[in-house]
Amino acid sequence: MNAAAQQASLSTRDLTIRFGGHVAVNAVTADFYPGTLTVIVGPNGAGKTTYFNLVSGQLAATSGSVHLAGRDVTKLGPAHRTRLGVGRAFQLTNLFPHLSVLENVRLAVQSRAGIGLNMFSVWFGHKAVIERAEHYLERVSMIAKRDVMVGTLPHGDQRKLEVAILLALEPEILMFDEPTAGMSVDEVPVVLDLIHQVKAERNKTVLLVEHKMDVVRSLADRIIVLHNGTLVADGEPREVMQSKIVQEAYLGTPEHV
Numbered sequence: 001m002n003a004a005a006q007q008a009s010l011s012t013r014d015l016t017i018r019f020g021g022h023v024a025v026n027a028v029t030a031d032f033y034p035g036t037l038t039v040i041v042g043p044n045g046a047g048k049t050t051y052f053n054l055v056s057g058q059l060a061a062t063s064g065s066v067h068l069a070g071r072d073v074t075k076l077g078p079a080h081r082t083r084l085g086v087g088r089a090f091q092l093t094n095l096f097p098h099l100s101v102l103e104n105v106r107l108a109v110q111s112r113a114g115i116g117l118n119m120f121s122v123w124f125g126h127k128a129v130i131e132r133a134e135h136y137l138e139r140v141s142m143i144a145k146r147d148v149m150v151g152t153l154p155h156g157d158q159r160k161l162e163v164a165i166l167l168a169l170e171p172e173i174l175m176f177d178e179p180t181a182g183m184s185v186d187e188v189p190v191v192l193d194l195i196h197q198v199k200a201e202r203n204k205t206v207l208l209v210e211h212k213m214d215v216v217r218s219l220a221d222r223i224i225v226l227h228n229g230t231l232v233a234d235g236e237p238r239e240v241m242q243s244k245i246v247q248e249a250y251l252g253t254p255e256h257v
């Protein structure tokens, strides 16, 4: 695990949310560090997406807290948390369907650069911004589709575009919720390669919700297991995959893990 001296980029403390009488996330305490990719696994309805929503600010906690680099952000909304370095892909709500692929990434590059919508600064930085946007489109193998209207793209391309937008925002914490779901067989490696590249840079905190065990195995530095909203295992992949609780209840029989 990481050196105790290193500050966690993200922490949750007793993080809890109730929907009526149902506790969807139950007192989850965890620290996440730069340079570590953590995969969150667990059966359907375990609370994985809800935990992501609590971290990114889409949902407000019933109790407990969320901290970014030591700062308590529990009361802050999602836009504020984004500005503080939380980046999340695969909600597809980040996309502007009536703009081109390039325009979508350009807006993310501008937002990251703090250029905003001031006309003079847009003009001033235009060439550099476009080049930057093209760079991210190349990284997701979508440069050939730069002028296509986003609303007309197939689902897999929209998800790749979301990765480009996420990278363009240059967050410190990257959250991927089932990044390859709904993708065709030839699209999956493009996205997995990108996550591998982000991981190889060793300076970002990456959280991934994933069901596919081959993906978990190839990417995870650490695995957290949620069950009924509760954190039931947390550790290095080999240790967690071989633990009795995971073998029996969460990942199936040993030959599946």
Ligand SMILES: Nc1ncnc2c1ncn2[C@@H]1O[C@H](COP(=O)(O)OP(=O)(O)OP(=O)(O)O)[C@@H](O)[C@H]1O
Pocket: 019, 024, 042, 043, 044, 045, 046, 047, 048, 049, 050, 051
């Ligand atoms: N807005 C909501 N209102 C009521 N219940 C909710 C809400 N969001 C989630 N839940 C419930 O909370 C529990 C956890 O759901 P969540 O989607 O986080 O699970 P998950 O682990 O991501 O599942 P999956 O792997 O199927 O995506 C479920 O029982 C779900 O029905």
